[in-house]
Amino acid sequence: MPKQLAISFSTKIKFTVPLLLIAFLLMPGCARRNIQWSAEVGPPDGGKYRGVAAGDFNGDGHIDLAAGVIDPGGVIVYWGRGDGSWIYKGTASELGEIRSMECGDFNEDGFDDIVVSTWGDLKGVHVYYSLGKGGWEEMIPPEDSWSFEGLDLGDINHDGHLDIVAANSTSEIHGGISVWFGNGKGVFTVDYGSIHGELFKDVALADFNNDGCLDICATSWGIHGGIKVWYGNGRGDWRKGMAPPAPADFWGLDAKDINNDGWCDIVAGTYMEGLTVWYGGPDYRFLKWDHLKREGSYWGIKIDDFNRDGYQDIAATSFDGFGLKVFYNLKAKGWRDISDQFQSENRYFGVISVDINHDELPDIIAAQPSEGLHVWIQGDFQPYCGSLPIENTDLFREQRELETKEEQAYSIYFDTGDWIIRPD
Numbered sequence: 001m002p003k004q005l006a007i008s009f010s011t012k013i014k015f016t017v018p019l020l021l022i023a024f025l026l027m028p029g030c031a032r033r034n035i036q037w038s039a040e041v042g043p044p045d046g047g048k049y050r051g052v053a054a055g056d057f058n059g060d061g062h063i064d065l066a067a068g069v070i071d072p073g074g075v076i077v078y079w080g081r082g083d084g085s086w087i088y089k090g091t092a093s094e095l096g097e098i099r100s101m102e103c104g105d106f107n108e109d110g111f112d113d114i115v116v117s118t119w120g121d122l123k124g125v126h127v128y129y130s131l132g133k134g135g136w137e138e139m140i141p142p143e144d145s146w147s148f149e150g151l152d153l154g155d156i157n158h159d160g161h162l163d164i165v166a167a168n169s170t171s172e173i174h175g176g177i178s179v180w181f182g183n184g185k186g187v188f189t190v191d192y193g194s195i196h197g198e199l200f201k202d203v204a205l206a207d208f209n210n211d212g213c214l215d216i217c218a219t220s221w222g223i224h225g226g227i228k229v230w231y232g233n234g235r236g237d238w239r240k241g242m243a244p245p246a247p248a249d250f251w252g253l254d255a256k257d258i259n260n261d262g263w264c265d266i267v268a269g270t271y272m273e274g275l276t277v278w279y280g281g282p283d284y285r286f287l288k289w290d291h292l293k294r295e296g297s298y299w300g301i302k303i304d305d306f307n308r309d310g311y312q313d314i315a316a317t318s319f320d321g322f323g324l325k326v327f328y329n330l331k332a333k334g335w336r337d338i339s340d341q342f343q344s345e346n347r348y349f350g351v352i353s354v355d356i357n358h359d360e361l362p363d364i365i366a367a368q369p370s371e372g373l374h375v376w377i378q379g380d381f382q383p384y385c386g387s388l389p390i391e392n393t394d395l396f397r398e399q400r401e402l403e404t405k406e407e408q409a410y411s412i413y414f415d416t417g418d419w420i421i422r423p424d
Contacts, residue, residue, distance in 0.1 A: 036307075037341045042365070042375040043067075043078045043086040049367040054354040055103030055112025057089075057130045063356050064089075065365065066114050067373050068098025073120055075101070075128060077136075084357055084377050092136040096122035099169075100151045100202075100350060104162045107186040117148035117166055124148065125166050125178070129186060142180040142188040146170045150202030150252070156214050157181050158234050164188065167200035167218055175199040177218055181236065194230040194238035198222075202301075206255035206264045208241060209284050215241060219250030219268055226250065227268055227278070244268075244278040244286040252301040258312045259332035267314055269298025275316050275325070292335060296322050300351035304362045306378065317348035317366050324348055324366055324374075342376055357381060 043065065051068025058064065062082040066075055075092040097120030103112045111130040118124060124143040128136045142164055150167040157163065161184040168175045176196040180188040194216050203218040213234040220226055225248055229241035244266060253268040263280035270276070274293040278286040292314065300317040307313065311329040318325060323345045328336040346368055353362040361378040368374055 036338075036378055037364075038084070038377040038381045039343075040374045040376060041084050042373040043088070045088075045372045046370065047076060047372040048369050049076075049098075049372060050349040050369060051098045051101040051116065052350040052352055052365050052367040052373055053101040053103040053114060054352055054365065055105075055114075057112055057132075058134070059111055059132055063354055064112075065373060066092065066101060066103065067367060068101045068116060068350070070097050070369065073097050073118075073122070075114060075116060077134075078373075080356060082356070082358055084375070084381060089134050092128040092130075093122075093126070093138070096120055096126065099147075099149050102151045102153050102164075104153045106162055106182055106184075108161070108184045115151060115153070115164055117151050119147045125151070125164065125180075127164075127186070127188075139186045140188075143178065143191070146174060148178075149200065150204075150219075152203050152205045154205040154214050156205070156232060156234070157236060158213075160184070165193075165203050165205060165216060167203040168193075169199055169201060169221070172199050172222060172224070173197060177203060177216060177230070179216075179236065192236035194232075195228075198224045200228075201250060202252045204253055204255045204266075208255075208264045208280060210262070217243070217253065217255050217266055219253050221249050221251075221271075227253070227266060242284045242286065244289070246276070246278070248273050251297065251299050252316070254301040254303045256303045256312050258303065258314075258329065260311060261332075267301050267303055267316075269301055269316055271297045272320075274298070275301075275314075277314070290335065292316075292327055292337075293325070296320060298325075299349045300366065302351045302353050302364070304353040306353070306362055306364075308361065315351055315353065315364055317351045319347045319349060321345065321347055324351070324364070324376075326364070346371065346374075348374070 048071045049067045050070045053066045054063050062080045064080050065078045073096050074094040077089045078086040079089045096118035099117045101116045106113045111132045114128045126141040147170045148166045149169040152165050153162050161182045164180045166178045175198050178191045178193040182188050199221045201219045201221050205214045208215045209231050213232045215232050216230045218228050227244045229243040230238040231241040249271040251269050255266045258265040265280050266278040274295050275298045277290040279288040297320045298316045299319045302315045303312050311331050313329050314327045316325045324342045325339045348366040350367040352365050356363045359379050363377045365375050
């Protein structure tokens, strides 16, 4: 018989539990049942990434990833297999210091395309069109000059085609907010932006005044630092709207109705002053706010209903070493910080959410400036560790041939100190 441990409570109720049972309950495998997110399972490389976007580039129904490189520059593409595993599929571009990126089908051919904002040797806003089998092409870009940061997509002028809005961060004189209308064939209009001048960092589209037209909110930096809002009329005209009274140097933001009151809210990250939620209300004013963090710098913001309880939650990336922060919405009665489930103490930049493994739960992907893309999958997920499935593409067939050859060794050469080798 195993030894017994007596446990007493103040109610004088006394019972015994086998010591072996206590040890079993304390084992890591048992505690893991309370963890809702997987360990990090991103593509295995050590790229220097700032941007990340997700879409279906090859039309196979699985989510693929695009990573924006800051050094030496360009766009890296990974095809997903729908099970949390990835295969490298080359580059969509080898130029430009990527600052932000989004995915959408701009030429409406059934394959998602990539739009990027850039600095460095290839400035501007550029769109790369997927050819479906791994190839890419660029037509005339919306903008081939100036330095841009955040991007967002939506049908601003109600014509059924995707439009692009971008934050110009060139300078206080040459900055501003730019808008380009798409025609569904890969052609964009001239800039119909809401403001020219001032230095902006991020931008988001939402309907703040409930008139059925997309409006713009943006974060700015420097002497005009704060959050700005412009109301759109669906035709490319803009007027200044009510905005949170928040003078500061801001970075990332996102906008949705967080507390289910019918008014759009804003989540914004600052430089050194934390992370704040601003709640919209009647007369389109932002008079109530929550400080999720009162210090630290936050670059990327993503609002999504991660736990599918009907209320929007928040993911934010810290670029000063505090990792990925995730907050569950307690049904508009406060916030619960679950960041300890991600065990991440890195610097991160871009962040998105998308259902990678087809379980109808949003997963999180963040860009890291030295370790590539980090992916956390939600739910009952087991990391991929088997052989490659048979797929109807030349790339997968080549890999299968390598695996089936007998008595043949293969070597992979890499630069020491530049690669991270992992079991997957």
